[in-house]
Amino acid sequence: MFYREAGQFKTDYAADMAVFPIRQDRIGLALILFVAFVIVPAFGSDFLLQVVMIPTLVFALATIGLNLLTGYTGLLSLGTAGFMGVGAFACYKLTTLFPGVSIVIWVLASGFFSAAIGAAFGLPSLRIKGFYLAVATLAAQFFLQWCFVRIPWLINYNVSNAIEVPERTLLGLIVTGPKASPEVRYLITLAIVVALAWVASNIVHGRIGRSWMAVRDMDIAAELMGIRLLPTKLLAFAVSSFYCGVAGALMVFFWFGGAEPDVFSISQSFLILFMVIIGGLGSIVGSFMGAAFIYILPIALGSLAAAFNAPIPPATLEHLRYMIVGAMIIVFLIVEPHGLAALWRTTKQKLRTWPFPY
Amino acid sequence: MLYSIFIDPFVQMAGAPDLLVQTIWEGTVSGVLYALIALGFVLIYKASGVFNYAQGIMVVFSALTLVGTYQKLGGLGFSGPGAAFLALAFALLVMFILAVTVERVVLRPLVNQPDIILLMATFGVTYFLIGFGEYVFGGEPKQMIAEQLFLPKGATEFQMAGGFVQLQNIDVAAAVIAVIMIIGLSAFFQYTRIGRALRAVADSHKAALSVGISLNQIWIVVWFTAGIVALVTGIMWGARSNVSFALEVVALKALPVLILGGLTSIPGAIVGGLIIGIGEKLGEFYWGPLVGSGIESWLAYVIALAFLLFRPQGLFGDKIIERI
Structure with missing residues (x-):
């Protein structure tokens, strides 16, 4: 009833191309940002901040990174955790070598190191495609982990x-x-994630994002249309790794406070790929939703069992959790293969036409 | 530096041929086992276009079912070879039920979805099987019932060139069984009615449907075949070490084998397995000390990557033709 675009007239092309063309969306976004920046830190408990919010934000950033590569450019990568690790280790080296410089600058700078590594490992993507490329990126994952x-x-x-x-x-x-x-x-963490998400949104709505999507839809056709494949694919790898690297640095410096190399293992890569798929390929909003869903689901299941005071031994609970997560992934893929972002779009469309859907 | 990379390892090889043969043999054995896992992947990929990540966990799950059932039977007072083969039959039944369930619950509703969605669905299957297997049979490592299944143990040694080479009997058995299974599968594909139908489906789903081949039935057959391959792999691998979920890591090793040989080729899986297995062991043994050991963990992927740069579809894979 309130979600209507009636009466909002656009008088120039810029307004027509806006990321959030509907006024209610802009208000909603402002409200979410207000809650995130003011209400949550003011009233949230330490548990909420430490166990729920910071990890979700970190994972959301890594998910955006992988989404730029897999969702927008169509290059499947399983080396995400390796690139996150490069960011974390680079940030650690930089801040111990130059303690005088602000940590925020080093967190962002460490992204460039992982971008360089990512571009190097992206080179084979010119010749290798699909699942073959995914396995080739595993080389990056295992090699980097070995280096750590x-x-x-x-x-x-x-x-x-x-x-x-x-x-x-x-x-x-x-x-x-x-x-x-x-x-x-x-x-x-929130400030960095919001800023980088805003940058990502602008990239994918601009010329670069459009060339990425052209490559995703069919790279030969894109090449014939005058998009140079090598710079486009390498840029996708570099930007994606930049995001992953910053996420890795944030993860170690602002969440864990210390990390062993095991943190950046292959299962972490798969977890982030899950978040991308569940959130929706090719959607920035979906990246946040997917990260929140996949990360919070096991925690919620655990506290649900605690709330019901269920007399289940912890080992069994762990097994049940695996089974439920596995089953939910399958069910979710069957119900909505395009992820939470598609669900969100459908909901908005329904809201716009409610109560007369035709 | 160049000397220690390009010359020294070969001098070592020539100096101690028995060590070289031993290393190559070990590489061959692990290569055969990688090849068996890769074979399961190839079967399913050919017939249904699904990149089945769950193959590795199916290996663990089938082996767990076998050992777990044997232990349960032992609790009821049955033991010895009879009970072992009863457990084997039960494990086969479980793999069949798994094949039917996967076809019903996962593949049928997800037909015509993009590849990556199907890949993700097999991740769901993986998680579910991990939880289910640990819930039913417990997560602790188990001893494989190798003796009860009449698998040989011990080792054979023979002299050569001033040293000796040691072959584990179980490894010899594994290699023999793998060869028998590959020949059997090839014959099955080549000469039986279902085998022909399978090849037809692999060529084109639509064409196969139009001549009256039931896709659903073929999928069940193929997943069951992959289940049998998984069970055999599980028994062999379990007899060499233990049955535990640590085996899952081995499944990741099968991925470079798979792409090296080509996703769609059964001989490719075998050749790829041998190249990766031997290359990995030789690299670890002769070049590993140069950079600090442990390069086994990524060498396989780098070998596969190097081959892929020259043949993007793998050694034996179908040529990828792209049209506008």
């Missing part, structure tokens, strides 16, 4: 064989390390 374990220089020869996040301050507040409060870490 075998090159002690990357972790400054720590005896613990893990990244130990040092304490860093920003504007007088402690933002990383064990003493940083969840609110501060949450706000910085």
Whole structure:
């Protein structure tokens, strides 16, 4: 009833091309941002911030990264966790080498390292396609993971064989390390994720995004239309890895506070691919939804069992959780193969025409 | 540096031929087992176009069913070869039920969806089987009932060139059984009615449908065949180490084998398995110490990647023809 575009006239092309053409969408977005930036840190518990919000945001950023590659450019990659690891280790090296520079700058700068690595591993994508490419990116995943374990220089020869996040301050507040409060870490993560999501949205709506989608739909046809495949595909790999790298740095510095190389294993890559598929291929909003859904589902199942005070031993609960997640993925794919984003679009369309659907 | 990469390993090889043969043999055995897993992938990919990630977990699940059933029978007072073969029959039945269920619940509703969606659905199957298998049979590593199934154990040694080479009997058995199974499958594809139907479906779904081949029935047959392959792989691999979900990692090793040989080729799976298995072991043994060991974990993928750069469809895969 309230979700109507009636009376909103567009008087120039810019307004017609806007990302959010309907006023209610813009209001809704502003409301969500207000809740995220003000209400959640002000009233949310530490548990909510630390266990739910920060991880969801981090995963959402990595999901956007993979979505740019798989959803928009059509290149299936299983090396996501490896690229996240490059970001995390690069950020760690940079901040220990140059402690004076703000950590936020290093988090963003570490993305460029992972972008370079990603572009290098993207080179085979010119010749190799589809599932063959997916397995080829596994080479990146396993090689990078091996490097994290075998090159002690990357972790400054720590005896613990893990990244130990040092304490860093920003504007007088402690933002990383064990003493940083969840609110501060949450706000910085949120700011970076929102900014990068905004950039991603602009990329995919512009010339670059359109050339990516042309390559996705049919790369030979795109080539005939004058899109150069090598720069386009490599750019997709680079931008995607940039996002993944920043997500990896955020994950270690603002969520875990320390990480062993195992964190960046192949199962992490698969998890993020899940988020992309469940959220919807080729959708930025869907990336947030998919990340939230896949990450929160096991937590919700766990607390549901706790709420009912079910007398289930923890091992059985873990098995049941696996079974339920597996079954839900199948059911979800059957009901809506295009992901949560498609569900969201259908809902909006229904709202617009309600109560007279014809 | 160049010396230690290009010359030194070969000097070592020539200096100790018994070690070289031993390494190649070990590579061959693990290659055969990779090839068996890859074979399951190829069967399903050819017939239904599904990249079945669950193949690795099917290996674990079938082996778990076998061992778990044997233990349950032992609890009832049955043991020995009779009970073992009873458990084997039951495991086969379970794989058949799994094939029917997957066809009904996953493949049929998802027909005509993009490949990546079907891949994701097999991830769902994987998760479900992990949870289900651990729930029913427990997650701890189990001993494979190799003796009760009359599989040989112990080792054979023979002298050569100033040293000796040691062959595990179980590995010899694994290689023999793998060869028998591959010949059997080829004959099945070549000479039986269902085999011909399978090849027809692999060529074109629509054409096969139009001459009256039931896709659903073919899918069940193919998933069941893949289930049998999985069971055999599980028994062999389980007899070498233990039956546990750690085997899942081995399934990831089958992926480079698969793309190296070509997604659609059965001989490709075998040749790919041998190349990867031997290359991996040789690389680890002779070149591994140069960079700190453990290169086994990624060498297989790099070998596959190197081959793919020259043949993007794998060694034996169907040529990919793209038209506008």
